Amino acid sequence: MGIGKFNPTPHEALKGIRDYRPLVYVCSPFSGDTQANTEKARRYSRYAVDCGAIPIAPHLLFPQFLSEDTERELAMLMDLVLLTKCEQLWVFGNEVSEGMRREIGKAKKKHMTIRYFTEDLKEEAECR
Secondary structure, three states, X not given: OOOOOOOOOHHHHHHOOOOOOOEEEEEOOOOOOHHHHHHHHHHHXXXXXXXXXXXXXXXXXXXXXXXXXXXXXXXXXXXXXXXXXXXXXXEEOOOOOHHXXXXXXXXXXXXXXXXXXXXXXXXXXXOO
């Protein structure tokens, strides 16, 4: 493409597609009660789909092959890389873990849209 010609990024080009769905990063607690938190993350991801988004929930994927006990920092690194590929960060629940704080901080640095939801999937007007 020559100088001066419009060359939209693939992301911007996809916005013009009629069935466009934004990538949203699902930010919710994982450590602690991992079984209950996994179920909540599944519910939050389903909610994002129902809202017309494509959810990215690394804490549903990475525990399949990474150890929370010994590979936490590697998982967080990969979480933060995936976060940069998303348009928005959706924060769920009443508790904000240390990992979530890191994700929220990264999203703020990237000037991403951050939305906050209660555990009951009600959007909060203000951030925590």
